[in-house]
Amino acid sequence: MTATIGVFDSGFGGLTVLRALLRRLPQARFVFLGDTARLPYGSKSRRTIARYAAESAQFLVREQGADFLVIACNTASALALDAIQDAVPVPVLGVIEPGAAAARAASKSGDVLVIATDATVQSHAYAAACRAQGLRAIEKACPLLVPLVEEGWTDHPVTAEVFRIYLDELLAAAANDSLNPDALVLGCTHYPLLRPLIERTIAHRAPAGIQVIDSAESTAEMAVRLFNGPAENSAPGAPGRPELRFFATDSVDKFERLGSRFLEQPVKGVELIDLGG
Amino acid sequence: MTATIGVFDSGFGGLTVLRALLRRLPQARFVFLGDTARLPYGSKSRRTIARYAAESAQFLVREQGADFLVIACNTASALALDAIQDAVPVPVLGVIEPGAAAARAASKSGDVLVIATDATVQSHAYAAACRAQGLRAIEKACPLLVPLVEEGWTDHPVTAEVFRIYLDELLAAAANDSLNPDALVLGCTHYPLLRPLIERTIAHRAPAGIQVIDSAESTAEMAVRLFNGPAENSAPGAPGRPELRFFATDSVDKFERLGSRFLEQPVKGVELIDLGG
Numbered sequence: 001m002t003a004t005i006g007v008f009d010s011g012f013g014g015l016t017v018l019r020a021l022l023r024r025l026p027q028a029r030f031v032f033l034g035d036t037a038r039l040p041y042g043s044k045s046r047r048t049i050a051r052y053a054a055e056s057a058q059f060l061v062r063e064q065g066a067d068f069l070v071i072a073c074n075t076a077s078a079l080a081l082d083a084i085q086d087a088v089p090v091p092v093l094g095v096i097e098p099g100a101a102a103a104r105a106a107s108k109s110g111d112v113l114v115i116a117t118d119a120t121v122q123s124h125a126y127a128a129a130c131r132a133q134g135l136r137a138i139e140k141a142c143p144l145l146v147p148l149v150e151e152g153w154t155d156h157p158v159t160a161e162v163f164r165i166y167l168d169e170l171l172a173a174a175a176n177d178s179l180n181p182d183a184l185v186l187g188c189t190h191y192p193l194l195r196p197l198i199e200r201t202i203a204h205r206a207p208a209g210i211q212v213i214d215s216a217e218s219t220a221e222m223a224v225r226l227f228n229g230p231a232e233n234s235a236p237g238a239p240g241r242p243e244l245r246f247f248a249t250d251s252v253d254k255f256e257r258l259g260s261r262f263l264e265q266p267v268k269g270v271e272l273i274d275l276g277g
Numbered sequence: 278m279t280a281t282i283g284v285f286d287s288g289f290g291g292l293t294v295l296r297a298l299l300r301r302l303p304q305a306r307f308v309f310l311g312d313t314a315r316l317p318y319g320s321k322s323r324r325t326i327a328r329y330a331a332e333s334a335q336f337l338v339r340e341q342g343a344d345f346l347v348i349a350c351n352t353a354s355a356l357a358l359d360a361i362q363d364a365v366p367v368p369v370l371g372v373i374e375p376g377a378a379a380a381r382a383a384s385k386s387g388d389v390l391v392i393a394t395d396a397t398v399q400s401h402a403y404a405a406a407c408r409a410q411g412l413r414a415i416e417k418a419c420p421l422l423v424p425l426v427e428e429g430w431t432d433h434p435v436t437a438e439v440f441r442i443y444l445d446e447l448l449a450a451a452a453n454d455s456l457n458p459d460a461l462v463l464g465c466t467h468y469p470l471l472r473p474l475i476e477r478t479i480a481h482r483a484p485a486g487i488q489v490i491d492s493a494e495s496t497a498e499m500a501v502r503l504f505n506g507p508a509e510n511s512a513p514g515a516p517g518r519p520e521l522r523f524f525a526t527d528s529v530d531k532f533e534r535l536g537s538r539f540l541e542q543p544v545k546g547v548e549l550i551d552l553g554g
Contacts, residue, residue, distance in 0.1 A: 037325050038315060043427075045528040048314050147424040158438055165435070251322040276553065 006066025014072025020220030042117030099215030116187030283343025290466030291349025297497030319394025376492030393464030
């Protein structure tokens with residue numbers, strides 16, 4: 001039997017994680033749910049995020065038969081991983097731990113920067129995960145980056161200026177704490193679309209070099225290690241052509257239109273579901 | 278008996294409308310609901326917005342005894358005014374019609390610009406309301422302005438640059454249609470906080486002059502005309518000290534912290550409610 005991997009995000013940013021998974025597990029069956037009616041999670045409270053995420057996880061497991069869940073949303077991973085694990089009887093992988101593990105592999109100084117949404121930063125989940133890896137982390141909320149990506153300004157002077165401001169504040173905070181950061185974790189699934197702009201800005205502002213960590217890639221790598229057993233034992237359906245189903249709780253048109261940018265292939269046939277609320 | 282006026286928004290931007298109402302109806306009782314667990318409405322579909330708004334309106338009328346409702350949210354007014362009117366047995370006033378009426382009073386050329394969220398613009402509710410007033414309107418979605426206001430960058434060079442880009446696109450579209458706009462409607466309750474920046478930018482880019490229309494003010498004026506009867510007949514409680522209750526569906530702390538900027542007075546004692554979802 002082919003393994004079914006459920007991938008969940010509050011929106012479609014998590015399609016960057018799905019893209020990384022597709023490259024590594026081409027024979028799995030993927031079911032992606034974007035809880036778009038209730039996004040963004042990044043500005044909401046832990047209690048609300050936990051309820052939304054648990055309901056979404058239950059849909060993927062109970063109604064879509066997911067054997068594993070990847071929580072492709074930093075905010076839900078940071079604030080609701082426990083709640084999701086309690087809500088469903090299958091293994092659940094979030095994006096925080098793989099991001100921190102990749103930062104440890106990349107950092108020589110042991111000091112890392114993390115950019116994320118308000119809620120992710122306030123949870124200090126990255127700081128805790130980095131500490132568990134023996135790293136010191138400085139986190140910063142960058143609430144303008146998601147709307148800039150969604151406006152399509154991924155290579156725009158305004159976005160470069162906004163990121164420069166955020167980066168300078170981060171570097172000043174690091175200097176203030178006598179830290180010497182050499183890695184920057186992209187703690188939001190929207191941010192990989194800004195990676196070229198981020199790397200250009202870093203080259204100007206931090207000439208000593210800061211390596212950019214895309215937690216979508218590191219999460220997919222960890223998922224492969226965890227899930228490969230069942231996937232390898234599966235009967236290949238059509239090799240190299242994974243099965244894909246998309247669900248959203250709102251605005252299928254917008255999901256298909258914007259989602260394609262994140263998945264880097266057309267997103268079609270998105271099905272509208274109602275999780276109540 | 279004192280009239281109870283229910284004021285509803287998806288978030289706290291509608292506090293700019295409440296502020297305008299408070300100045301004009303100091304003896305009324307106000308109940309404000311921010312459906313913050315489900316914001317922003319601006320990027321969601323009509324069906325979802327209508328359901329959320331109807332549930333919120335029912336809370337204000339059935340549970341809080343509101344005699345009138347002011348929908349202090351452009352998106353809900355644009356997409357869900359009918360659904361709200363069907364859901365509750367009291368008079369309901371949105372912000373679109375008052376904004377269009379104020380534009381008619383201000384415009385000599387009959388050509389007006391409207392800036393708003395994605396969903397409000399896609400509904401073309403302002404264009405229709407302006408047409409009913411004999412005006413021609415060009416609408417533009419400005420999705421970055423709300424996050425910039427919420428970041429607190431109301432007087433920031435980045436915000437000025439973003440607004441300049443949006444304004445230039447609007448003026449180019451107007452010129453392309455041979456229109457000669459002399460009024461700009463702020464079609465989102467967050468935008469009044471940008472009014473000084475918007476007026477400065479207009480002075481540079483449109484020297485012939487464009488008058489800025491704050492629909493919060495025009496809505497409050499229309500509310501006074503509609504609701505003044507019951508309010509005038511009411512026994513004054515404490516003159517000049519209106520009764521105020523605040524409800525939110527999420528993150529009371531954030532509501533109190535950010536809300537004070539919009540109301541221009543402290544927002545305290547916000548009560549958390551659950552509308553399901």
